[in-house]
Amino acid sequence: MATEDSGGLDLTVSQTVQGLVDSYRRMHMPMGQYVSFILIPSFGFLLLSLLAALLLDLPLMIRLPIPLLGLLAFGAAVFYPKILLSQRKRQLNNRFHLMVTHMTVLATTKIDRMEVFRTLSQEEEYGELANEMRRIVELVDTWNQSLDDACRRRAKEIPSNAVSDFLDRLAYTLGAGQSLEDYLLSEQEQIIQEYSTVxxxxxxxxxxxxxxxxxxxxxxxxxxxxxxxxxxxxxxxxxxxxxxxxxxxxxxxxxxxxxxxxxxxxxPLWYHPPEKSSPxxxxxxxxxxxxxxxxxxxxxxxxxxxxxxxxxxxxxxxxxxxxxxxxxxxxxxxxxxxxxxxxxxxGEEQQVKSRDQEFPSFIRALGATEGAKQSTTSAVLKSLRHKDFGALTDNVNSLYKRLNMRIEPAEAWRYFTADCRSYLIQVFSEMYLVGREMGGSPKLLGELISSNMNEVLxxxxxxxxxxxxxxxxxxxxxxxxxxxxxxxxxxxxxxxxxxxxxxxxxxxxxxxxxxxxxxxxxxxxxxxxxxxxxxxxxxxxxxxxxxxxxxxxxxxxxxxxxxxxxxxxxxxxxxxxxxxxx
Known part of the structure; x- marks a missing residue:
């Protein structure tokens, strides 16, 4: 029994050391440079703190925290690459479901699949995910690799298991000849389940x-x-x-x-556009x-x-x-x-939460009605604005008035999201707007956005x-x-x-x-x-x-x-x- 316990402990230590070395390898700074400029000075500070605790003529309660400070600095320097890798993994996981939903919306518009990746690579909101999309685009455009090879190559370098598995499956599907739209629509449930698990x-x-x-x-x-x-x-x-x-x-x-x-x-709950204010x-x-x-x-x-x-x-x-x-x-x-x-x-935050609760039913009704009547958003909102959408009713009415005044649809929707002050409403409204402008099916867009937002809620x-x-x-x-x-x-x-x-x-x-x-x-x-x-x-x-x-x-x-x-x-x-x- 003792042998099994020691074997398990050795395996855990080995995995920890291997993970730490892997995090050093994935750093943007060369490992030798990091050791020279960060690790060695922090170790020197640890030695100085130990000497100060031994040589200073102060009570024990005062001297005890001094080496702890040096140990904290050295420990932070040793594990900083691991922390950095964990932060990168967290950034990838946090926005993954939004990025996949956005990708699905773009794929349903029948545009070229590389344009889907180029559009996502320009979305700064997605942070590290946008960087990964940009790297895939560079591999295809600059190094003349196929899209499935580029996805497979980046999947090996991504620290997030969810994103890595997604790109692996995407590479296999594209290589087998399946369309991007079919793959993304079939993956929606699994993606949201992975996000829920994380x-x-x-x-x-x-x-x-x-x-x-x-x-x-x-x-x-x-x-x-x-x-x-x-x-x-x-x-x-x-x-x-x-x-x-x-x-x-x-x-x-x-x-x-x-x-x-x-x-x-x-x-995040709130959306703060710098250029537009609300009451x-x-x-x-x-x-x-x-x-x-x-x-x-x-x-x-x-x-x-x-x-x-x-x-x-x-x-x-x-x-x-x-x-x-x-x-x-x-x-x-x-x-x-x-x-x-x-x-x-x-009080204002409760209003934002109430608008979030009403938005899925609004966007589903908007998409279904717009698809059935084959008319513009302004014409559909003329009837929808009389329905009770709770805290969102006044915002829907304001959106109709702006569209009816012949304000540019994109600008009218931006005022709508600015008044709502909701992060989710801003993100999903932008997806719906882009999908409609590119010719996507309003009913499909409404159902897709509504189901994903309900899961997040x-x-x-x-x-x-x-x-x-x-x-x-x-x-x-x-x-x-x-x-x-x-x-x-x-x-x-x-x-x-x-x-x-x-x-x-x-x-x-x-x-x-x-x-x-x-x-x-x-x-x-x-x-x-x-x-x-x-x-x-x-x-x-x-x-x-x-x-x-x-x-x-x-x-x-x-x-x-x-x-x-x-x-x-x-x-x-x-x-x-x-x-x-x-």
């Missing part, structure tokens, strides 16, 4: 990361409480120990945020300026109240607040106005559930960690006052057992409040990353998390004081 595996990876994050944050919370309480017995400087643990805490949380961001599936943009812009402006004003008043140079106190401008305030409130009150743009954005529902779970987890972690922080701080604060009383009424020197004179309680409380604010910021960013919504979506969670931390801190201090006083 999407769901990303959500499963996020579930694993949530469990790891909970374990690590609880461990770091224990370490921080330990750093607050331990100097009572040892007499070491608690400010240094707390600061060192806070630095490590920040590194851990930042690392988990970056890991979650790399694992979350790329599926929602003005509303969000005004709310943003109002929220940030009020926050800045309250921040100056709060800082002035803390340091005693402001003629106006927070109690004078904030209702139901009276001076003096607890320190956590000085942090929570100034950020509260940021909830204004968060609430406004939440179902996956988004799973993502929404994962986001809800993450929100509950992060809110709970914030409350639990803040409770632990301030229990330790308040116990030390009470011990400090008790030791002073004992020293004045007894001949025994309590200071030999309880070292409270080394504590600067207000400074340590300030550091703990900073940890709460930093955790609230990263937690809100994690929620936004998993949710895939607008950047301003972080504000509402940031404000709520900050207030959870502030209220739990105040309640904890009050409870500990009352319990010990009894």
């Amino acid at each position: 999407y769901e595996s990303s959500l499963d990876s996020l579930d694993v990361m949530k469990d790891l994050y909970l374990s690590m944050v609880l461990s770091m919370t224990f370490a921080l409480v330990f750093a607050v309480v331990l100097p009572v017995l040892t007499g070491t400087d608690p400010t240094l120990t707390v600061s060192a643990v806070i630095v490590l805490y920040v590194f851990v949380q930042t690392g988990f945020f970056l890991a979650i961001r790399s694992m979350a599936p790329y599926d 929602a943009d003005g509303k969000m812009r005004k709310s943003f300026y109002a929220g940030v402006g009020l926050s800045v004003v309250l921040l100056f008043i709060s800082l002035g109240g803390m340091f005693g140079f402001s003629p106006v106190a927070l109690g004078d401008v904030v209702p139901f607040v009276s001076e003096p305030l607890s320190l956590p409130l000085y942090a929570a009150i100034p950020v509260t106005p940021l909830i204004i743009p968060g609430i406004v954005l939440r 179902q996956l988004r529902q799973q993502r929404r559930q994962a986001t809800t779970t993450l929100v509950g987890l992060l809110y709970g972690i914030t409350a639990a960690s803040t409770f632990a922080f301030f229990i330790g701080l308040q116990v030390v604060n009470i011990l400090s006052s008790m030791s002073l009383d004992l020293q004045t009424g007894s001949e025994f020197d309590v200071g030999t057992l309880i070292n409270t004179g080394v504590y600067d309680i207000p400074l340590i409380e300030f550091l703990l409040v900073i940890v709460i604010m930093f955790g609230a910021m990263l937690s809100s960013l994690m929620i936004r990353t998993v949710d895939g919504g607008h950047k301003m979506n972080t504000y509402i969670h940031f404000v709520i998390l900050t207030w959870i931390g502030a209220l739990v801190a105040i309640i904890t201090k009050t409870l500990v004081t009352s319990v010990i006083a009894i």
Whole structure:
């Protein structure tokens, strides 16, 4: 049994090393150049950090993170090519279903199959997939290879299994004489299933990361409480120990945020055309300026109240607040106005989601009616605009009016997508428009786009559930960690006052057992409040990353998390004081 376990471990290590070497081979930079300019300097930095930890005359809690920083830099340099390859694979998988749908739309227009690849190679939206299409076109045009040979050759170099298998099957099919349209139409179900598998595996990876994050944050919370309480017995400087643990805490949380961001599936909700604005943009812009402006004003008043140079106190401008305030409130009150743009954005985001839900039925009805009547889009919309498409009804009506005013169809559709502000609606509307302009069947286009968008919307529902779970987890972690922080701080604060009383009424020197004179309680409380604010910021960013919504979506969670931390801190201090006083 031990031999089998060691054999399995050796196989895993061998596969890991082989994958790492393969990632070095696939880099755009030569391997020797990367070793000379990246790996060797990072290894030198690791040695310097080890020497600094051994030679510096500092407490162990301060010296310990120094080699960890050097190890982090060296590890990042070693595994950066692997990370780069994983990012490239993720980019290929994220837009694969959109690219295949676009390819199918183009193939149904009966244009030359090489024109399909040339058109896709010019779509910058597809990123790395567009680069792969461009490489295939270069192999055909420059090196005079056949399309099936070019696809087969690129399939061997692509890190994504889904894209590689697709190109392999495409090469075999084209070589056998089957048309591109027939192959793509027959592959639609399998392509969307592969995309669903990749999407769901990303959500499963996020579930694993949530469990790891909970374990690590609880461990770091224990370490921080330990750093607050331990100097009572040892007499070491608690400010240094707390600061060192806070630095490590920040590194851990930042690392988990970056890991979650790399694992979350790329599926943006919003579409932001730089050249066209919508009424929602003005509303969000005004709310943003109002929220940030009020926050800045309250921040100056709060800082002035803390340091005693402001003629106006927070109690004078904030209702139901009276001076003096607890320190956590000085942090929570100034950020509260940021909830204004968060609430406004939440309402607009719900409208975008509602339009996404209605678009598949609209595009299917448009394609079917246009195909049956053999008429223009404007004539079909004259009857469709009276139907109820929910949140999309007003946008459909506006599209009809623009087309009826003889505005160029492409421009009218761009205004339509700009008003909808939906990424999926923009992408699929562009596909439908291009397919119609090139002579594609409107009924086939409508059914194809509708079915693919419905699959994506179902996956988004799973993502929404994962986001809800993450929100509950992060809110709970914030409350639990803040409770632990301030229990330790308040116990030390009470011990400090008790030791002073004992020293004045007894001949025994309590200071030999309880070292409270080394504590600067207000400074340590300030550091703990900073940890709460930093955790609230990263937690809100994690929620936004998993949710895939607008950047301003972080504000509402940031404000709520900050207030959870502030209220739990105040309640904890009050409870500990009352319990010990009894």
